[in-house]
Amino acid sequence: MALNWFKKIVKDYPKFWETYLSYFDENQSKEQRFVVFDCETTGLDYKTDRILSIGAVAIKNNQIIVGDFIEVFLQQDIFNPETVTLHGILKEGKEEKVVEAEAIIRFLDFIKDATLVGHHIDFDIEMINQALDRLNVGKLENQAMDTDVMYQKLKSLPQEQQSSLDELCDIYKIKKSDRHTASGDAFITALLFLKLKKKLEI
Structure with missing residues (x-):
């Protein structure tokens, strides 16, 4: 009985989610495939802010696969002009923009079951999860690795001692x-990863 109920719930999922x-x-x-990704957003509140763009590139056999990447820009229903100086994405910019649902479907199709990698990745994953909600x-079902956590482990640093991407790029001459x-x-x-x-x- 419980199994039939579960199957009914799963059956109600859209095709893109079943495929994922x-x-x-x-x-x-x-x-083993890693996907390094980043989201540019309207701000840092995952509950009220929205994704502006997603960029991701794949790594296999310790090499960045330059041809295996995705970049997608989202239509901006919520727009914060104060953040434009940071990410440079205009509401009516020249980039082709898609609705949030289309962007997320493209992202899922790209990442598949790869291990996700990012710098302070929890925020980016939460932004994706909010969109999925x-x-x-x-x-997201994927395993995830955070480059800052990797650096902390390498240097035996406490969890609260975080480093920015800029700082680590300077340290490793990236x-x-x-x-x-x-x-x-x-x-x-x-490159940092x-x-x-x-x-x-690893």
Whole structure:
């Protein structure tokens, strides 16, 4: 009885969500793939702010796969002009913009079951989860790694001693090109991740 009820709940999910969940089937052959991603947002309150853009790039075999990336800009129903100086995304900019649902579906289709990587990634994941909630589906199932947590582990730092992406780029001599764009920050974080991964011998 309970199983039938569960199946009915699952059956009611939209096709894109069923497809996403299918990537976590235990019977699937697993090829380790990391996806480094970043969200530019209207602010830092995940409950009231919205995603402006998502940038992500894949890593396989300790190499950034330059051709395996996604960048999507979202239509801005909520607009905060004060943050434009930071991310440079205008409400009526030249970029092709899609509705939030389309952006999230594209993102899920790109990440599949990859391990997600980001700098202070909890915020970005929560922004995605809030968008998923507005689509009446579940939360991200992917495992996640935070480059700041990796650095803390490498240097035996306390959890409360956080470092910014800029600070770690300076430490590891990573060029900060296209900083504060989702795709630029994703690529920079990918470079940082590979350096930390090698030092931690993960």
